[in-house]
Structure formats: structure tokens, C-alpha cells
Amino acid sequence: MLICALFLYSMENFEDILKLVTGNLAREEKEKVLSEINAKKGNREIFRKVKIAWAIFSSGSKQLSDYDEENLFLKIKDEISGKKKSLTISVHTVLKYAAVIIFMISLTTIFYLNKQNSNPETTDESLYTSVVTENGQRSKVILPDSSFVWLNSGTTLSYPNNFSSQNRKILLNGQAFFQVYHKENSPFLVQANSLIVTVRGTKFDVDAYPDNDAVTVVLESGKVDLSHQGIESFNYTMQPGEKASFNIAANSLNIGHVDTVIYSSWKDGKLIFRNEPMKNVVEKLKKWYNIDIEVADTEVYSSIFSGTIQNESYEEIFRLIGAVCHVNCNLIHNYEKEAKPKIIISNK
Template sequence: MKLIITKYLEGCATEEEQAKLLTWLRQKENRIAFNSQKLDWKKSLDNQQFPEGSEKSWSTIQDQLLQKSYSGWQSSRKISYFFRYAAIFFFVVSLASAVYIVSNKLQSTPEYFTQVIADNGQISKVELPDGSMVWLNSGSKISYNNLFAANNRNITLIGEAYFEVTKNEDIPLIVTSNEIKVKVIGTKFNVAAYPESEIISVVLESGKVELLSTKEANFQCHLKPGERATFNKLKRNLEVNEVNTVKYTSWKDGMINIFDQTMEELVERLETRYNQKFDYAAELKDYHFTFTIKNELLEETIDLMEKIAPIKTVQKGEIIEFELDEKRMRAVDIN
């Protein structure tokens, strides 16, 4: 494989050899070995072989070609999911993303984007080109371009995702959700930013993250492990509190921990989990629940709620409505 890598770096590898190389690069340890050999190859170059400044340009082009090829086979990889496959879409933006000069010739590379989408009611898991892992909650999606891990690690998120980020001090990973940016080097954290929610939430399990704003230059906040930041999009305020992070991140393992949450908060989480619309009587709005869901069917979860609280459910078209069970309430008062 060393010979094929050298031929690739020199630009004389055949299509068959390039295909063999890309298959080999699917393993993370092989990508590390490739980068190591590439560095050795660069050191061995005679600077006189290139016009001034062209060596850097040639190296950049090689990186981009490899990244483009990597994105190609990455799109065909089987992605592991907890429940079912997520929909993955690739699309091309017809804008040149970079310009390189080699031997006085102008070349441009089109910018490709990869989208990973978790279907409603499903949880999806994907490995990014840099080895970072992402879990997507129901109805969520991320997108990144074909230069990811080469000269940027920028991700756009809509919905909720949990990240385990591979450390790279030279290229920080930046997750943009609405107007909040989460900048990290290497860490584990959760971001919840559903468009219909007033709140953008960031929970840090380990490492450190920096919160920035796409609208306010002086907006900046650093989180410590065990802290949760909540930004209210309407009130324009940010709050940071210490929390039990498992409460906000266990969904990636198919588990939802409901701890002293109101009916209003519970319904929001159930709608995300089961892709089902709920409604509830006004008198139940502030009723509190505590229980744990792990891969239970919707019917089983509703049955559990009815056992621990004086409520009953009524199906009204496509909506499930929770109502106060007055008969059970009277029985409790008598006892």
C-alpha cells in the first residue's frame, strides 16, 4: 500500500489503485498511517522541484482531491442506527469554494454538501470524516461540506444531536444552530435547537466548549463539564446551570429520563420521541411526572402514565389528548 500512496501523492496512481486506496482508507487506523506517510513524503521533496509557493498549492489540491473522494465513499457506507436507517442526501452548490494556482493555471473546486437526517420517531448515528461521532434525535439533521476535516469542521444543526468530537487543536469543530455557535476542540456535548422551540440548549459532559453568537459580536460563554446553557430566542437571555447531564443525553441510548417534569415539558419530549401529536387539559399543565422510558412502545408509555397519575387518554383524530380522570381523583380524595 505504501507504493500506491506514493503514486497517489505524485499524481500517477491509476483509477484501480485509487479505488483500492480509498477502500483501504475506510479504516481509521489506515487514515492515520496515510497521513503519516504523506508527511514523510512532503519532507523528502526537493524544494527545487516546485516553483516558489507551488508546493503548498500542490499539497492543498492533493488534500482536497482525497477529501472529495473520501466524501464519495463515505456517502455509501452503511451507517449504524438504533432503530432504522436515516435518510442521507447529497447535493451540490454551484459555487466555486476554492481557487488554487499550480503552474500559473487557475483551478476551482465545487463545494459539495452532505446532509444526514434522522426520520421522525427515529434516532440515527453517523461517523464524520474526522472520526467524530454524532447521534441525531428524531426529526433532526446536520450538514457539512466536502472540505470538512481538510480546512474546516463546520456543521449546521437543525434539531437535537449529541457529539463525541475527535480532538484537533488546529481545526476546531463549530456547530451552528440558529444563531448560536458551539466551538469545541475535542469533547462530548449535546445541542438541542428545534426550530419550533423558544430554547436552544447546550449540555456539556466532558471537555470544554465556547458559545458564540451569529448576531452579536460580544456574545461569549464558556461551559464547564456538568453545566447546561439555555438561550431564550425571544427574551434574548442566556442562563447557565449545573445539571445531571444524563437527564439530557441518555436519549442517544434509547432512554429518556423524566425527572420532575411538567406535563407541558413531558409532552414536548414524547412528541419528539414518538412522532405523535399530543394535547392535554389545562388543569394538567403543571402536573409533574418522574419515570424512565427505554425502548417502550407508545402504548406502554401511555399505560405507565395512567398508572402513576390520575389521567386518561382520548384519541381525537390524529391527536392523543390527556384528560383529568375525575373518577380516580374522587377515589383519592375519599381515601
Template structure:
């Protein structure tokens, strides 16, 4: 029999066991035969690789990989919006650590407590996936902290700044967001927390699910929020007010939108500073008398400043420091 034909039969799995054993032994003995078999086998494998698997099977497999992506890793920082003036790399601090043990390994976790910080620098909006699959969007100038026991025996987060959270439901382990003044306790919901240290109030807006608001000090329950409600906590007077709102308008920042609705200029300045990583200098207090209403999505800082000049009684000039590569915007009332 033709020796090539034998090999092809072996490759195409058309040989019975005894014949197969004999031929393989032959191949192993004769280098030339092995070389030929190698070539045929590889070619055959390449031909086979041209086959198309069903989309459904590929999709299923992709989903499995996707799960492992979010599970295996240290939290991943995804830059959602590369802003015009943004530094391109988001900072991950203290991440060297992070070996998360899951469910079944939970007895062997590291006893020492390590705190991880994730920072979205000024000028950037970032997205983090936490070990429990909770997804957190961080607005510019926001710090998120949690320890290495997160998702094991606690789900405690500390947030300085603004974050939108899509919390993975876990009845046994409520997720608690601490802002220093009030805590937000949830089982599985979508909500927005705005608690920049330089601001006078803390806002919590609930999109879906249920949240409990607690006083950080003694963990006493202050109130509950329903979807579509916003809690505003006045830090100076320790007062909590709840009102009905359009949740979307408080969450559109994660798509890169800047939304001002009758916003006092002091607030506008802080938000622009964070968003574009610039500094403002206010030359006279008259500037603060203006309020701004406007919706910006793709506009750069310059366009927004033009809009402010047009709609408020404010003139501006931009000073560039070529050494430090920073911009300062000087505001003056007209």
C-alpha cells in the first residue's frame, strides 16, 4: 500500500486500533516517515481550522472567558472618556497587592489588611470592576478605597468624589459606601454618590433598587431612598433632605456629559477644574453672582468658556504655563 495513503488514513482517523499501533510504531522508528507525517498532520490541522464553529458556541465560550476576565484580575481601570486635556493614564495605587480568593478559598485569605485605592485623576472618567463584579464609574478627581477582604467578609467602599455604582446583588453581604459623613447601605442597586470633600453637601441619587442611609458615626439609620429620589445631606447643618429627581441627569457624567441646571458659578468652577484639570482664578466676587444652565457633551473647555461668556456676565482669559504645561483661567465680571 502507498505509504502516503496509510498516513492519510491515520490522520483522518480511519484506522482500527491494531493497524494504528503498528503504523505509529513505524513512524516513531523511521525519521523520514515521521517528517512526512508531521507535515501532513499540520496541513490537515490547518485545513480543519478553516471550519466555522456556530456563532452560538463562540458566544458561549466568549461569555465564559469574559467571566474569568472580571474574576481573575486585580480591579481593572478602564478609561471611558479620553478627555481633551486629560492625562492619558489613570492611576492605580496600592494595587500591587490584590490576590482575591473566592468563595471556596475563603478560609485561606490573607489576614493582614491591605487598603487599595483607585484614583480617577482630574480630567479623567474611569470605570472599575470590583472583585464581586460590582461596577463603579469614577468621575474626575475621585478616590475609591477598599481593603483586601472586600467581597470576602465585607463589601465596604470609601468614596471621596463622585461615583456611580451598579452593585452586584448579594443578600448575605450588603455593600456599604462610606463618605465620611453618611453611609449608603445597599444589597444590589444602581445609584450615584457625590461626595467631594471640597463641597458642602453629599448627594445620593437612586436609579433602581433600595438604599439605606446611615449616619457614619454610629451607623444609625437616617432614612431610606426609593428609585427616582435624591438625598441631599448638608454637612454643616447635619440635615438630610429628600426630593424627587430625574436620576438620568445626575448620572450622565459617566458618558462624558457635563450638565448644569441653574448651577451657581462656584459649583461650575469646581466641576470644570476637576473635569479639565485646570485652575481658575476669580478676580472679583461679582463672578459668583451668575448661575449657569447648559448641557455639554463633546465641547472642549474653550467652547464652554465661550458659552459662559455669552450667557453670563463674565469675561475670561486663559494663561498657559509652558513650563508646567498647565492652564489657568482668569474670570472677571463684565
């Protein structure tokens, strides 16, 4: 009962989704897997639940080793194939191996398990509220401490139900702009992948989509401290106007000075591109308009694009991109139920 609802979906694809969310999928495979996810609503729902589960799971655990990940997958596979007639889950096992899967199926289920297997003092710690924006959507959230958060398309924000002046921790998967309410001696923490942003009162943007190679933080005002969940010596204090890019695979940090408006304008309904590589443009527009984009010729990625998008339709934008970047942008309407429009970009 616990697992069965998931498993009309193929095990191979599920393993790819798990690897994508946990940052263990090869770069060349990411686009293929994301295309498969976007092809069906059911796939997107599974992906959404995996992202929520991983955000919560990773907040209190070290990243899975190859051995742990393989064992997690084998446990699930055995459950689906019926090799195990029953499943007994201890608290330790839930936290270390099964949290992702259980959470995906039902928030209610994991809450029930926590109540049955946890001490009363720690139960509240494991309960989270999640806010999700689908591709093509944006939203604004007011947190219990009066901080404001704007969520970009395809983003999941999770925070504990006991969120308070003494426990201000946010789990982010996607992109969000934060305007944090200052509270003396009460830091506000944002965890994005393995990067932790600690603030007291400030405005900043965090870009941490699971298909990104890096987590990016852009500080508009105030100060934030960057640290790493698994590297004790890793720390950096950002100044206003700085952009910090943390490469997930290399565990390296790159700092630069930028125009912060370019990185936060999306919350006001605008996308600003300044000499942006076409690959980045494609990924942003997929989420912004909730459309499929296929790049038929890899040479297209050598193009760069500058422009501002506000109220234009995707048809208008791709006509502009075609003219400015000297590429062909062909629109294909798919009239099947729940199907998304598709743009095919190729060289002229």
C-alpha cells in the first residue's frame, strides 16, 4: 500500500529522477530526464514529491554515498517486485534510507510513522509545510516570522511547522528571493542542496534548481554567511552586490560583482538577459512559460541573447530570439490533453 501508487512509473525512470534530485546524474543525461519528466503530468508529480522529500531528508543527513544510494534503490525495487512481503521501518531506517520514498507517497504517511516511532519531544521537528510553484507560475509567501519569500517557477519551499524565532530554517529546491525580517540573536537559515545561507535581516536571491551545476546566491542588501553542510572549513561572508556560485561537483566557490536587478527582476514579472548563453536562456524560458524546448543543433548553444521579457507571449519571444540570434524557432502545438506547446530551435 505504501509504495504501490508510485509504481506504474518505470523503475529505470524513477532511478533517474532520484539521481537528478540528489545531484548524481551526469550532465549529459539531465536534459533527457527533464524532458521525460515534463512529458506527463504524473511524472511531474513524482518529481515534485521527490524534490520535497530530498530537501527535508538532506537537511538532517549527510549526502548519500554510492553504497547507500544503491541500497536505497534495491530496497525499493524489492518492495515493488514483491520479494518482501512486509516492510518494518525503524526511525533510523526512515531517516537514512526510506524518507524520500515514504514522503513522496504521502505526507500523512510519514507523519504517522514519525508519531508511531519517534519520541514526543522530536515529533514536531519532523513536520514540514511545503509550498510548491509549478512551471509557468510564481508566488509570494509570508512566513510565520513576517519574512517575505518570492518563489519562481518550478520551485519547492519547505519549512518546519514549529518555525519560530528560535527555529528559522528553510529548505529550498528551485529559485527564491528572500526579504528576511531581522530578529536579534535569531539567524535565518536557507539550505539549498548542501549550501547553507545564514542571515539576520537582508534581501537576497538563491538559485538552486536540481538541474543546475551550481547553487547561486546574489546579495542585494545586508550580509549573509555561506557554509557547507559537509565541509566544516567552508565559509564566506558576502557583501551587497556580490554573486556567489557554488559548484556542487567541485565544492568550489566563485565570487563576482553583478547588477543585482538582473537576478531578482523575475519576482516583479520580468526576465532580464544580458549576454546570456543560449543554454541558460532555454532552461529559464522552459520554466517561465511551462513549455518544451528542443534544441536540434548543438551549435545553437554558441549563441548569446540580450533582452527583457515582461508581458510578451512565448510566440513573440521566440520570434525575437530567432531574429536576434539568427536561428529557426518552430512552434509545434500539441492539442492532446495536458500536452504543452513545443519549440524546436535549429540553425538557419
